[in-house]
Amino acid sequence: MDLFKTSTPKADPEQIERLKAWVYEAFAIPADIPVSISQLACHEPCCPPIETVIAIMTQPPQQYKLHQAVHEIGKQDIDALCKSLG
Numbered sequence: 001m002d003l004f005k006t007s008t009p010k011a012d013p014e015q016i017e018r019l020k021a022w023v024y025e026a027f028a029i030p031a032d033i034p035v036s037i038s039q040l041a042c043h044e045p046c047c048p049p050i051e052t053v054i055a056i057m058t059q060p061p062q063q064y065k066l067h068q069a070v071h072e073i074g075k076q077d078i079d080a081l082c083k084s085l086g
Contacts, residue, residue, distance in 0.1 A: 011039040011070035022075045026082040039070045
């Protein structure tokens, strides 16, 4: 029994970098503000099995969840997220 094995597939590092570039562009974030993107297993009721969390390390930090795996997210998804915020 492997207690450390995860059921969440690993996200492609190149796709994570593309997502970060799209987030910086869509949200007009200065280059000195860190952006973190994580693909996680979702354990909440009625939640898809994998979600992607985008954290923008402003003060206060901003956090957004997309109920998709990293490889399923396109630039249009990031643009739509940004537009939905106002």
